[in-house]
Structure formats: structure tokens, C-alpha cells
Amino acid sequence: MTKSIFINLPVADLPKSKAFYEALGFTNNPQFTDDTAACMVWSESIFVMLLTHAKWQTFTSRPLPQSGSSEVMLALTCNSKDAVDHMNDAAVKCGGTADINPKQDLGFMYGRALADLDGHIWEAIWMDPAAIGS
Structure with missing residues (x-):
């Protein structure tokens, strides 16, 4: 199996964030996208998972990053x-x-x-x- 990285990021507005990353050159993988998360692909081994705040909080009890940090x-x-x-x-x-x-x-x-x-x-x-x- 090829080693890959999945970067998970909490986002406030999933549709806007998905459009933002598409504008940067990422493509969406609909297989791992729903109304709580979007899988954005940069390359064959680099993926960014955009997660709603609610979805993010199912993975960790740590606080969300603060704006400006x-x-x-x-x-x-x-x-x-x-x-x-x-x-x-x-x-x-x-x-x-x-x-x-x-x-x-x-x-x-x-x-x-x-x-x-x-x-x-x-x-x-x-x-x-x-x-x-x-």
C-alpha cells in the first residue's frame, strides 16, 4: 500500500470551504464526501478532509483552533x-x-x-x- 497523508481540518462552512479548495486546484473525491465532510485531493497520496465542526468533535474532545492561532x-x-x-x-x-x-x-x-x-x-x-x- 502506498503511504499517504490525510490532513483533517475543521471548517465553519463546508460548501464554501470545498469551493475554496477546488479553486486552489484540489479535486473532490465524492466517495468520501457527504454533508459533514469533504475529501479534497491534491495528489495520489495527499488528501485534505474538510470536516464540519460537529464532525471534527467526534474525533477529539480538544477545543477547536481559535481564529488567528x-x-x-x-x-x-x-x-x-x-x-x-x-x-x-x-x-x-x-x-x-x-x-x-x-x-x-x-x-x-x-x-x-x-x-x-x-x-x-x-x-x-x-x-x-x-x-x-x-
Whole structure:
């Protein structure tokens, strides 16, 4: 079995969050989607489970993250600098926030961080394949 990651995120408005992630380039897997959760696919091994607050609370008794807090920053690789910029542009168009941290351009690596509708932090990054050690 291929190793995969399922990232679970609590969201306040499931339909809006689903549309937000689709605008960023994720696709929905309807097999694992209902009125309490949506499975959003980034790649063959990366999945984001968007969970209503009620659904989230069936998995843990810990409190929901507070707006403005951060526990984790999730980074996704993109195929180009333009794709990184596109992801941030799409986030803004759908109600998210682009560039919550300063843009990072190190020449061989380019990254921009964004926040989704619930304040979950994502960083879109591009790395020059020629700069990666062989």
C-alpha cells in the first residue's frame, strides 16, 4: 500500500470551504464526501478532509483552533513560480488571505503562504529541480 497523508481540518462552512479548495486546484473525491465532510485531493497520496465542526468533535474532545492561532503550516509543492502565484491569487478571490507571511524568493526556491477561510495556513512552494541534489 502506498503511504499517504490525510490532513483533517475543521471548517465553519463546508460548501464554501470545498469551493475554496477546488479553486486552489484540489479535486473532490465524492466517495468520501457527504454533508459533514469533504475529501479534497491534491495528489495520489495527499488528501485534505474538510470536516464540519460537529464532525471534527467526534474525533477529539480538544477545543477547536481559535481564529488567528496557528498550530501547523502545511506546504504543497507547485510546478512553477507562476503556479505558486496562481494559488495565492485564487485564495484571495475565494475569501482567503494571501501572503500572511512575507514572500520567500531564494532563487532556487520560491514560496508564498496563504490562509484558508478558517485560518488554516498553507504555503505554496516551488523548488528549482536543477538545485535539488542528485
